[in-house]
Amino acid sequence: MSSGVSVDEFQALEQRVLKAVEIVKRERAARAAAEAEVAALREQLAAQSADLQSQVEAGQSEKQAALSQIEALNHERDVVRQRVEKLLQQMDELL
DSSP: OOOSOOHHHHHHHHHHHHHHHHHHHHHHHHHHHHHHHHHHHHHHHHHHHHHHHHHHHHHHHHHHHHHHHHHHHHHHHHHHHHHHHHHHHHHHHHO
């Protein structure tokens, strides 16, 4: 009436099955943790990307403001230069 499997062999098989179940449980938990970490990192990346985009836009507006100021200062310099040249001409005429 022996089925060909001894009690020891059955217990060894049972232990291997239990170990396999534990490994699967650990791997599923590790996968869930990794997926949660990936989701968190994606959110963080999206937030950093938005921050970087706003910084770039702010930098561009600052650049434009600086360029406008430079243009205004150059114009003012030209006006002052013309006035000084007129004054020098008048002084030359007086001398």
